[in-house]
Amino acid sequence: MLVMQGIVKQFPGVRALDGVDLDVRAGEVHCLLGQNGAGKSTLIKVLAGAHQPDEGTILFEGKEVRPTSPIDAIRLGFATIYQELDLVDGLSVAENIFLGHEHARFGFTNRAAANRAASEVLARLGHPEIRPSTEVGRLSPAAKQVVSMARALSREARLIIMDEPSAALAHDEVANLFRIIRELTAQGVAVVYISHRLEEIREIGDRVTVLKDGRTVAVGLAARDTPTSRIVSLMTGRNVEYVFPPRGGRELGDEVLRVENLSARGVFSDVSFSVRAGEIVGLAGLVGSGRSEILEAVYGARPASGRVLLSGKQVRRGVVGTVRHGMGLAPEERKAQALLLDQSVTANITLGTLPEFSKFGWLDRKRERAEARRLSEALDIRPPDPERPIRTLSGGNQQKAVLARWLLGGRRLLLLDEPTRGVDVGARAELYAVIHDLAKQGIGVLLVSSEVPEVLGLADRVLVLREGRVIHEGDAAGLDEHRVLDMIMNGKAA
Amino acid sequence: MSEPTKSQAPAATGRAGPIRGTVPVLRGVGEMRHLGLVAALAILVVVGLVTRPDNFATASNLISILSLAATIGVITVGATFVIIGGGIDLSVGAVMALASVWATTLATQSYGPVVMAICAILVGTGAGLVNGWLIAYGRLVPFIATLAMLVAARGLAQRMSDRRTQLIQAENSAIVDLSTSRVLGIPLLVYIFALVVVLGWILLNRTTFGRRTYAVGGNPEAARLAGIDVRRHTMLLYALSGMCCGIAAILIMARTTTGSSTHGDLYELDAIAAVIIGGTLLTGGRGTIIGSILGLLIFTLITNLFILNGLNTSDQLIAKGLIIVVAVLLQRRNLKERAP
Secondary structure, eight states: OEEEEEEEEEETTEEEEEEEEEEEOTTOEEEEEOOTTSSHHHHHHHHTTSSOOSEEEEEETTEEEOOOSHHHHHHHTEEEEOSSOOOOTTSBHHHHHTTTSOOEETTEEOHHHHHHHHHHHHHHTTOTTSOTTSBGGGSOHHHHHHHHHHHHHHTTOSEEEEESTTTTOOHHHHHHHHHHHHHHHHTTOEEEEEOSOHHHHHHHOSEEEEEETTEEEEEEEETTTSOHHHHHHHHHSOSSOOOOOOSOSOOOOSEEEEEEEEEETTTEEEEEEEEETTOEEEEEOOTTSSHHHHHHHHHTSSOOEEEEEETTEEOOSSHHHHHHTTEEEEOSSIIIIIOOTTSBHHHHHHGGGGGGGEETTEEOHHHHHHHHHHHHHHTTOSSSOTTSBGGGSOHHHHHHHHHHHTTSSOOSEEEEESTTTTOOHHHHHHHHHHHHHHHHTTOEEEEEOSOHHHHHHHOSEEEEEETTEEEEEEEGGGOOHHHHHHHHHHOOOO | OHHHHHHHTTTSGGGSHHHHHHHHHHHHHHHHHHHHHHHHHHHHHHHHHHHOTTTSSSHHHHHHHHHHHHHHHHHHHHHHHHHHTTOOOTTHHHHHHHHHHHHTSHHHHTTOHHHHHHHHHHHHHHHHHHHHHHHHTSOOOHHHHHHHHHHHHHHHHHHHHTTOOEEOOGGGTHHHHHHHOEETTEEHHHHHHHHHHHHHHHHHHHBHHHHHHHHHHHOHHHHHHTTOOHHHHHHHHHHHHHHHHHHHHHHHHHHHSEEOTTTTTTHHHHHHHHHHHTTOOTTSSOOOHHHHHHHHHHHHHHHHHHHHTTOOHHHHHHHHHHHHHHHHHHHHHHHHHHOO
16 A cells, blocks of 8 residues: 655764665555664655655555645644644643644534544544543543544544553553554554554554664564564664774773662663762663663653762752762754754853853853864864854864763763764764763763664673663673563563 | 872963864854944944934033943843743833832832832842742742733832832932032943943853853753753852843932832833843853944944934834844744854
C-alpha cells in the first residue's frame, strides 16, 4: 500500500535519512526498529508532511504522493499519533477528535452531532466510557491515547503511524491498545508501529524494517520469528567510526559524587551510585528509562527523594546551590536548555560563572573576553571569534561552548546529557578528547548517551538502566554493545 | 580550574586583532538598528522646522519636549528591563499615581521634601516587589499580576486622596524646584531623566544584573540550568520597574505641583510602545535602552508637532498607531537579514 524508496533528508551538518526504503502492506502492523538517531523520527515526519524529503519517491496505493504539509498528509489518509500526544487540553474530547474537520454549517459548530459521532468512534474503539464532552486535560494518558486514535479513525485514515504508543501506558492498557490495533488492521488499515520494546513487536507486529544511521538495513523481517540476536546485530553493526581517545593515563581520586536511593515517583526509583574524581561514569538506557531525569535530579533541577552528596557533603537542592558547589550540566536539548542563541559565544561561555567575572556586580568585560578567547582556543571552537553570535556556529562548536562554560569556576562534577547529539563525526572525536581531558584534570564526569558504543567507549564504568531502575553496573571494558542492548531491550541482566 | 583562569586572564591573547575587528561590526549592526530611529527623528525635526519655522526650534519648545518626555522616559527605562527579561508591566502609570498621592498626603508632607521623595520611591519599589513576588513565586502570568496592580493601585490612590488633587505645600517647594530651577537653561528634571538613562544603560550593559536580564528573557530554561536564580531575578526586575515609577512620580509632582490619582493614565501604553519602537522584542532577550529612549522621543516629538500645528489629537493617535506598526515591520525585516 505504501512504498517509500531511497528517501534522503539532509539537515545542516547531518544526513538524517540516507536512502530509506519502506514497504507497508494494507492490513499489517509494520514495525520500525532502530537506535536513537537512526532516523525513525525523521521518517515519520516525512510521512506526516512535516519534513519534505530531498530525494526519493513515496508511492501510496500505486500513485506517487508528496505530502508537503500536515494537512496534505491528513488528506492523503495518513494519521500520526505522536509520542507527546498532540491534543488540545482545554477542548472537549469531541472537539479534539474533530479538530480541523468539525461538524459545522456556515461556521457554526454542531455540538450535538459532533458528540454523537464521537461517541460512535469511541465505542468502536471499545471505550464507550469516555464522554465526548469531557475536557481532554482531565483524562489519563491512556484515555488521551484513545482520543488520539479516535481522531485518526474519524479522519478515515488508511495509514496510522504510532510513535512509541505504549511508552505512557500501563500493562493492561497496552493490551487494550493491541486489541484496537488488531481491529483497525482487520478493516484494512495499515499501522506503522515504532517501539523499543522487542516483546511488544513480537506480539503485535507482522513485519519489521530496521533502520541504522539513516539507512534501511533490513526490510520485511518476520516480526515473530527473527531471532533477537539478528535484530540487535542489524541495529548495531555500524558505519560511523567512533574515535575514542585511549583509556588510561588517568588517576582516580576521591569520591566526588555519591547518590543514595534517589527516587522520583513514576520516573526512576532507588538509584544509587558514585563517581570518583577523574572518573567517567556512563548511564546507558532507552528514552524513558529515566537516564536524563536522573541527571536532572542530581543537578537539583528536578525534585526527587534520596540523598545527593558532593565530596561527602549534602548539597542544598536547587540548581543555584549545585552550581555553586561545583556541578555543571550540559543538557540534552542544547538550543532549548543551554544556549542564549542571540548572544555572543563569550556571553554563553560565562553565563554559569558570572560572579567570577564581576566585582560588586560590575562585569569585568576585558577579563571575560580574554577567558572566552582562551577557552575557544583550548577547545578549538571555530570560527575562532568569541564575539560572534552563537547561533552562527555549528552544533559541534556550540556544544564545545557549552562545555567551555563549565571549564570555568573550578568544577568538580560535570553532567553530560547526549553531548554529541546533532554533531558531525569529526567534531565528535574532538568532543571525546575534550571530555577525556576534563577527566584527566580530576573532574568527575557523569555521561548519558543513547548511543551505546559512545557510553562504552568513553566511560570507565557503566550503569545500565531500564524503566527507571539500575539493572547492571560494571566496568565498561567488560561489556560489549550486544550485551548492553540485550539488557536494555529485554531486561535481562545477562 | 579557577587558578589558571585568574592568573592567565589579563595577559591572555585577548586583545588581538579579531576581537577588535568584530566588536565594531557588531556595534555597527546595533547602531544600524538605531540608525533607522535616528533617521525617523531627523525627519520629524525637519517636518517641525518646515511647518513651524517660527517656534519649533526655540529653546522653550525643545525644553518642553524634554520635560514632557522625562516622566515617561524614566518609566520607559524600567519597562525596558522588564520586557527584555521576558515580562510586561502594565501597572506603571497607576503605581506612579499611587506614589505621587502617598508622597503628597499631609502626613508625608509634614516631614519635608526629602522624605516625600524617598516615600515616592519606596512606594513604587514596594508595589514593584509585590508584582515581582506574585509573578516569580506566585507563578501568576505577568500580564494578569500587573493588570491587577494597575486596578488596585489606582483604587488605593483614589482612596488615599479622596479623589482630590493634593497640592504640594509652599514649604516643600523644593520638589517643584526640580522643574523650575534650571542649570545651563535646562530644568533639573531633565538632568534626573538623563541620569536614570545613563544608570540604566550601565546596569544593562556593564553588570551581571544586565547580563542575567538578557539570559532570563532570552532562554529562562538555559538561565536556570546555568545556575541563575531566575525567580529572584524576575522579582528584582519588577522591583526595578516600580522604583522607576517612584522616580517618575517625583518628576510629575514637580511638573504639576500636585499628587493625584489621575496622574499617569495610559502611561503604560506609551512606555510599552516606546520600548517596542526601540527594537526590544516583546518576547524578551533582546533590546536596548537607547532604542527605547529614541522611540520615546519620536512619540513625544509627534505630539509636539501636532500641537504646534494645531492639529486634531485624534489624528495624532492614528499617526502613533501607524508608527508602531511600521517600526515593528521594519525591525522584523532587519532580523531576517541578520539571521545566518
